[in-house]
Structures are given as structure tokens and as C-alpha cells.
Amino acid sequence: MDLPLAGMLFAxxxxxxxxxxxxxxxxxxxxxxxxxxxxMEIAPAAVVVSLLTLCNSPLVLSGNxxxxxxxxxxxxxxxxxxxxxxxxxxxxxxxxxxxALLQFLLxxxxxxxxxxxxxxxxxxxxxxRPRAYLTAGGVAGLLGGMFGFxxxxxxxxxxxxxxxxxxxxxxxxxxxxxxAVIRLGSVAAQGGFAVEVWKLFAWxxxxxxxxxxxxxxYPPPLRPGKIRRFAFLFVALIGASLMATAFGAV
Numbered sequence: 001m002d003l004p005l006a007g008m009l010f011a012x013x014x015x016x017x018x019x020x021x022x023x024x025x026x027x028x029x030x031x032x033x034x035x036x037x038x039x040m041e042i043a044p045a046a047v048v049v050s051l052l053t054l055c056n057s058p059l060v061l062s063g064n065x066x067x068x069x070x071x072x073x074x075x076x077x078x079x080x081x082x083x084x085x086x087x088x089x090x091x092x093x094x095x096x097x098x099x100a101l102l103q104f105l106l107x108x109x110x111x112x113x114x115x116x117x118x119x120x121x122x123x124x125x126x127x128x129r130p131r132a133y134l135t136a137g138g139v140a141g142l143l144g145g146m147f148g149f150x151x152x153x154x155x156x157x158x159x160x161x162x163x164x165x166x167x168x169x170x171x172x173x174x175x176x177x178x179x180a181v182i183r184l185g186s187v188a189a190q191g192g193f194a195v196e197v198w199k200l201f202a203w204x205x206x207x208x209x210x211x212x213x214x215x216x217x218y219p220p221p222l223r224p225g226k227i228r229r230f231a232f233l234f235v236a237l238i239g240a241s242l243m244a245t246a247f248g249a250v
Contacts, residue, residue, distance in 0.1 A: 004039040005200065011039070012052075012204050013211040020215025022231040024117070026052065026208075027149030028110045032238035035103050036245060042102060043095050044197045046148030047187055050180040051201050052208055053148075057177040067170035069163060075130050076154065076175055079137030080144070081182055087145020088186045100246045106147055107242025113152035114236035118229070121160045128161065140179065145186065150179040 011033030018025030027049045034045035061068075094102040136157035144150030154175055158168045187193065220227055 005203065007037060007039045008034060008045070008200055009203055009207050011037075012048075013207045016208040016211035017215045018231055018235075020212045021219045022228050024151060024155075025231060025235055027147065027151070028113070028235050029238065031106060031147055031149070032110060032235070032242060035106055036238065036242050040196070040200070041095065042106065042147070043091055044194055044200070046091070046146075047184070047193055047197045048200050048204060049148035050183045050187075051197075052204060053176055054180040054184065055205065056208070057173050057180070061170060061173045061177070064166070064170040064173075067164075067166045068174045069167055069171045072133060072158065072161070072171055073174055073178070075133035076137035076140070077178055079134035080141035080150070080175075080179060083138040083141025084145040084150075084179065084182045085186050087142040087147075088183065088190070089145075090142075091146045092190070104243050104246035107239040107244075107246060109143060109147060110239030111236050111243065112239075114232045114239065116156055117152055118232045121156055124160050124162055126162065128157070132157065140175075141182075144179040144183055148183065151176065 008030070012026070012030050015026035015029035018029060027046075030049055031042060031045055034040040035042050039045075091102070094105075136153050139153040140150035143153065151172070154172055158172060161168070163171075220230075222230070
């Protein structure tokens with residue numbers, strides 16, 4: 001096993017552990033490490049994150065399909081689907097002609113997402129209008145297409161709706177699954193997956209399983225609120241580091 005592969009597996013394991021105890025982090029940490037440490041190009045790393053999401057989400061959603069808000073899923077997908085294809089196209093272009101800009105955008109997205117999610121939004125008394133769902137889906141699709149994680153705008157939007165927490169969580173997981181399917185379909189249409197993608201994915205599956213088990217059995221000895229604040233700070237620092245590195249490369 002070479003050093004970059006070992007580094008990526010360590011980052012994915014840390015991301016899976018963080019995601020188990022906080023609900024987010026896998027894609028941000030994996031992509032941040034891939035770009036910031038030069039372990040792997042962003043495009044194939046994002047494909048691996050999508051594959052892992054596609055494997056994990058249906059298992060988490062099992063038995064909870066009845067809690068999914070299918071109206072919300074449909075409205076979000078109307079904005080998400082075309083934006084995902086656009087995001088993949090932008091990633092492909094910047095991967096060939098603007099690596100520093102791509103790294104800066106990744107860092108800025110990670111930092112901004114952490115800042116936005118750190119504050120729990122006030123819940124509305126009535127559902128948002130359809131255009132709000134379309135907008136959230138469009139932003140999520142663009143981020144999902146470019147970086148493989150579409151969560152932040154969807155989390156912020158859905159937690160503002162007058163929905164039960166179980167409905168919000170189940171709907172989010174369904175949307176993450178749909179996002180991964182759309183993104184992988186877009187990448188496959190452009191010529192398929194590189195060998196390095198399948199190699200990292202094959203190594204990553206047992207790592208994610210073990211990290212998830214560790215997160216469930218051995219969570220940090222802190223209150224949930226403190227754990228989330230630490231996670232937000234840690235991931236935001238990854239984003240800030242990527243932005244600083246991109247500035248230095250200009």
C-alpha cells in the first residue's frame with residue numbers, strides 16, 4: 001500500500017467516525033485531505049465519496065421510507081438534477097485549467113458550510129414555497145456535482161420546515177442517495193471511473209465500516225453539543241487551510 005492511499009484511507013476513516021458521532025464530515029474531510037495534502041485529485045476523490053454515500057445511505061434508511069417527505073424530495077430534485085450535471089462539468093473544467101481556484105472554492109465551501117450549519121435555523125410555522133425547495137436543490141446539486149457533498153444547503157433548508165426530526169433525517173438521507181446516483185450517472189456518462197477510484201473504494205468500505213462501529217461504541221467523552229462545535233471548528237479549519245494554500249499557489 002502506497003503512502004497517498006494510506007493517507008486517503010486515514011482521512012476517510014476519520015471522516016466516517018466524525019459523521020457517525022456528528023451527522024456530517026465524511027465528504028468534507030476526505031476531499032479536504034485529498035486536496036490539501038496532495039493525496040489525490042479532487043475529481044476521483046469526489047467519486048469515491050459518492051460511491052460510499054450510495055452504499056451507506058440505503059442501509060441507514062432501511063425501515064424509515066415511510067417517514068420520507070416525498071413532496072420535498074420531488075421539489076428538491078427538480079433543482080438538484082440539472083445543477084448536479086452543471087457542477088460535474090465545472091469540476092471537470094477547473095480540474096484541467098484552474099487547480100488553485102478549485103482548491104480555493106473547495107476550502108471556501110467547506111468553511112462556509114460549517115459556519116452556516118453551526119447555527120440551528122429557526123423552524124418555520126408553515127412550509128416554504130416550492131421555489132425555496134428548488135433553490136436549495138440547485139445549490140445542493142452544484143456542490144454535489146463539484147465536490148460530492150450536497151448536505152449543507154439541504155440540512156439548513158429542511159430543518160427550517162415544520163417537520164418532525166425523523167421526517168427531516170429520512171428525507172435528507174433519501175436526497176443524499178439521489179444526489180449520489182445522479183452524480184455517478186453524470187460521471188459515468190463522461191467516460192466511466194478510473195482504476196484508482198475502484199481501488200480506493202474497495203479499500204475504503206471496510207475502513208468506513210470499522211470507523212462507523214468505533215463511532216457508535218466509543219464516541220468522544222463530551223456532550224453532543226460540544227462534539228458538534230469541535231467538529232464544526234475542525235472541519236472549518238480544514239477549509240481555511242485549503243483557502244490559504246490556494247492563495248499561496250497563485
